[in-house]
Amino acid sequence: MSGYAGSLEAISTELHKHNIDIGQLTGIIISHDDIDHVGGLHEIKAINPSAKVYASKIEAPYISGQSKSLRLKQEEDLFDLLPPENKEWGKQFQNELKAIKRVPVDETFEFDTAFKKISKL
Numbered sequence: 001m002s003g004y005a006g007s008l009e010a011i012s013t014e015l016h017k018h019n020i021d022i023g024q025l026t027g028i029i030i031s032h033d034d035i036d037h038v039g040g041l042h043e044i045k046a047i048n049p050s051a052k053v054y055a056s057k058i059e060a061p062y063i064s065g066q067s068k069s070l071r072l073k074q075e076e077d078l079f080d081l082l083p084p085e086n087k088e089w090g091k092q093f094q095n096e097l098k099a100i101k102r103v104p105v106d107e108t109f110e111f112d113t114a115f116k117k118i119s120k121l
Helices: 008-016 041-047 060-064 070-081 084-098 111-119
Strands: 027-029 052-056 107-109
Touching: 008 041, 052 060, 070 084
Parallel strands: 027 052, 052 107
Antiparallel strands: none
16 A cells, blocks of 8 residues: 555655665555555655556556546546535545556556465565
């Protein structure tokens, strides 16, 4: 998980508590495409472009931006069902999802073999 966009400092602080620097990361596993999991990924990759991004074959197209985010599609599909007082928030959230800076996925894995593959890294 890479956190929301703008959470790089908080992630760095937590890593430093374990004597780890973002530049030392060799890989980042992204479980699924949602704003709190991929929002800050581009910030981590900007500091450490050699860190590989891992994701399941199912999620990789959405994480990388090759396919439209299912979360965004869900928000758009449900927008008309929102009460009028929540429409502004709904539009704002859609815009936040659209603004996610996508990052290529370097390696994919089958969901059921994920932990076997990761344990070999």
